[in-house]
Amino acid sequence: NAGVMQNPRHLVRRRGQEARLRCSPMKGHSHVYWYRQLPEEGLKFMVYLQKENIIDESGMPKERFSAEFPKEGPSILRIQQVVRGDSAAYFCASSTDHVGEQYFGPGTRLTVT
Amino acid sequence: GESVGLHLPTLSVQEGDNSIINCAYSNSASDYFIWYKQESGKGPQFIIDIRSNMDKRQGQRVTVLLNKTVKHLSLQIAATQPGDSAVYFCAEMGYSTLTFGKGTMLLVSP
Numbered sequence: 001n002a003g004v005m006q007n008p009r010h011l012v013r014r015r016g017q018e019a020r021l022r023c024s025p026m027k028g029h030s031h032v033y034w035y036r037q038l039p040e041e042g043l044k045f046m047v048y049l050q051k052e053n054i055i056d057e058s059g060m061p062k063e064r065f066s067a068e069f070p071k072e073g074p075s076i077l078r079i080q081q082v083v084r085g086d087s088a089a090y091f092c093a094s095s096t097d098h099v100g101e102q103y104f105g106p107g108t109r110l111t112v113t
Numbered sequence: 114g115e116s117v118g119l120h121l122p123t124l125s126v127q128e129g130d131n132s133i134i135n136c137a138y139s140n141s142a143s144d145y146f147i148w149y150k151q152e153s154g155k156g157p158q159f160i161i162d163i164r165s166n167m168d169k170r171q172g173q174r175v176t177v178l179l180n181k182t183v184k185h186l187s188l189q190i191a192a193t194q195p196g197d198s199a200v201y202f203c204a205e206m207g208y209s210t211l212t213f214g215k216g217t218m219l220l221v222s223p
Binding site: 004031033035040041042043044045048055056059091093098099101102103104105106107 | 121149154155156157158159162202204206208209210211212213214215216
């Protein structure tokens with residue numbers, strides 16, 4: 001039973017490029033959450049999605065960041081025109097419902113040069 | 114405001130000792146709390162949880178204590194092992210999202 005999968009595990013982008021981070025939830029999970037972690041800090045909530053719907057995006061920056069969770073395929077976190085401050089580890093979690101235990105993926109470490 | 118780039122609080126113990134990691138939470142209305150363990154290069158891993166109608170919950174080698182009066186959580190690890198070395202975060206559950214504390218690094222020496 002595979003856990004939450006994220007790819008790529010490491011991503012290097014130059015300033016101004018786009019970053020696409022993918023998350024495949026655990027089998028049977030239809031709720032996906034994205035969190036960002038800066039070095040030596042806790043995870044910060046970004047966005048919560050259920051299949052084809054954004055439920056809560058209160059933690060998402062208003063510009064350059066977007067997320068989707070299509071009916072088929074993984075959830076995508078997209079960062080346009082990346083800046084150095086976007087360098088962080090981005091974690092995805094999934095759950096069976098909005099109060100269920102969240103299982104975390106291994107993260108994508110984004111480095112902006 | 115939030116602090117950025119500060120070193121994590123660190124707890125160093127000897128193998129076999131008991132460890133206590135503390136956490137203060139912010140929202141007095143929170144009713145569900147979770148402790149996570151994060152090893153280097155990995156995602157957070159669930160350890161134990163507790164609801165606000167309890168003040169203590171025990172698992173295998175771990176105990177979580179909740180003091181709602183002072184909004185304080187603690188994680189006790191019995192007979193700490195080198196494999197317990199990691200960063201430990203407490204998290205409080207809102208409607209559907211988690212708010213994490215800043216974390217404590219536990220270092221266990223043989």
